[in-house]
Amino acid sequence: MTGHRGTASIRDVARAAGVSYQTVSRVINDHPSVSPPTRQTVLDTIERLEYRPNRAARALAGGPVQSVTVLASNTSLYGFAAALEGIEEATREFGFVMGVRVVEPDTPAGVRDAVERAIEPAGAIIVIAFDKAGVDALASVPATVPVAAMVPAPTEGEHPARSSVWIDEYAAAKEATNYLLRLGHTTVHHLSIPSWTGATKRMLGWRSALQEAGLSVPKPLLAGWEASWGYEAGGKLAKKRDVTAVLCGNDDIAVGCIRAMHDAGRSVPEDVSIIGFDDVPLAQFYTPALTTVRQDFKALGRVCFAKLLSGLANGTREQRLRYPVAQLVIRESAGPPPKPSHRHATTLPAHGRAVPVNKRAFARLSKEK
């Protein structure tokens, strides 16, 4: 073995197989002009010597890179983390290497830098563009770099070269809203995740359901991604007596909202119905268990990688990819609205059990930020 680093190189394999190093290179890159017996000999030798192509050398020489860097503004929020998990699985399956780089929002220079540093070692990029930071990053990726993106919804004038994937959530948001209306609620409010385009698909689905039912559409609140935003916005909604149903942009927001309702003395689902979005693993264990719209981000991650790969493989077998579809999961956090006769007995809701306004908790949560 020549390489003093312990691993076999392409020339070691060539020598052992009695061919030239170029032939070995052809074999590992599936080049057509290698005779079957030669190919087999080389493959056997590769196996025997436990040879693995060196990524650095390959990248340097301009060969296929087989590594991807994921750009995201966050790695621990459920949607992002689950997507990352799916991408990782897929890269592993295809022998790719996955890198991760967080892109800091709100600093144009930072975004450029992140993109640059992501391109350099990888060659291919996946952008999780659920939020503005991601979209900015996607926009800064030069056209020469293979890229795929996970987006909240298909863009109108989608650049054909920019392949993107998304979860079909419009119908499910509509269904969730209709579900609440069927339960007897006279309207449904919406605590949305932020959107830089003015409206998310889930928001449009919600709006459409209300409009089709001939109802006026309440002003949606853009509440951020985190539970604290849900709590804050929920606190405002809790003050309005006519709010009996809230569709939240994600499960964290829903949890915050439920807590805010609780602290305001309104119980869920007896007084207010709350539906989340995502179906985080814990959703079924909360009390009340969260009625929510399931989104399979892990599958989306896999699909996204597949899309990137099909772009890389330059036109071969561009099989139709199945995009995940969101799906309403009914549990406990939504139910019929309280009886109209009880509407004004705010501190003594339907069940007749007192739910005091939890002032201490309110103070604590405000303090903890």
Next chain:
Amino acid sequence: MTGHRGTASIRDVARAAGVSYQTVSRVINDHPSVSPPTRQTVLDTIERLEYRPNRAARALAGGPVQSVTVLASNTSLYGFAAALEGIEEATREFGFVMGVRVVEPDTPAGVRDAVERAIEPAGAIIVIAFDKAGVDALASVPATVPVAAMVPAPTEGEHPARSSVWIDEYAAAKEATNYLLRLGHTTVHHLSIPSWTGATKRMLGWRSALQEAGLSVPKPLLAGWEASWGYEAGGKLAKKRDVTAVLCGNDDIAVGCIRAMHDAGRSVPEDVSIIGFDDVPLAQFYTPALTTVRQDFKALGRVCFAKLLSGLANGTREQRLRYPVAQLVIRESAGPPPKPSHRHATTLPAHGRAVPVNKRAFARLSKEK
């Protein structure tokens, strides 16, 4: 510019600065024998040409690699995800590139393969060895590869070359247990995360508190990492009337346990007190808000990277690293035990409000797995 790939190379910089490429190499590697004026000229040229060293070439030539691969069995459980986040931040700060590879447990070949594939592109490795899969992976890393690990507790005969970091959680677990005892509970049960060594530090802290109080130590349940395990184990504990306080190995388990208690007709914290571990971001928004032991995994991730770096920098400034310390956070899920006189009125606890056994929910949760 020579490089037809658009970026400047070390030779371009050399030509522009009027020095040899080797001098440029010396400058970017902080080699001492370069005269200050020359160094400055080169640095200016680098700036002007927007030169960035090529990772692939550097790795190929055996230079400093500046990239790390994180090996973990999971990337979305809170502790793992938060640690990853911390590592990512640190790598970004130091101009490193971070890769992630999931190591599948229970397949020795898979572990070896994961390690091998992690070493190849990176050169340095961080292992999140909170669980058995991680420990196995750590064990398979060849001694020649720079590595740092995050572990649940310092190992006894710790290999000096294997640098590892951990959170000091013993005292906090003890404090949490004592807190429950002070509230009046006659004993505290423990739903532990799994341990391959027989006992986690948090388990030892809990045990020690009980022993010092002269109490007998109940058999701990090793319940896995996920909420479903907490639910299952919690269901068993709920049947025992003398269980009034449970210390859970993490917050997810705590949530599952609370739900199990709820479904068994026992409310938290009125009938049973529950304390979690980790302080996940949502802990304060749950109802009841989780009393838990905070662990700063993000900080641990940063420390771990720092440790790896100090090993890489070969002996220079090995500053004492501050390990994170776990800390009890008191919220709502733990309180005084129910009055002894009410002990047997199981369906009508202290508050006099009926909490029916939630059979439907129980069935649903069992079905959803």
Next chain:
DNA sequence: AAGTCCGATGTGACCGATCACAATAGCCGA
């Protein structure tokens, strides 16, 4: 004033792969 040492810089080879191009062989038809 000659010899020695050291700081600063330059030259050649190499890491492990790829690309472009050359070379060899075998087969066919004219």
Next chain:
DNA sequence: TCGGCTATTGTGATCGGTCACATCGGACTT
């Protein structure tokens, strides 16, 4: 029988860095 074509294989240069070693002054010894 010979030229030409194609299928297969081999050779040299290259990617962008690093390492080992050579070179060259100038300061310091003796």
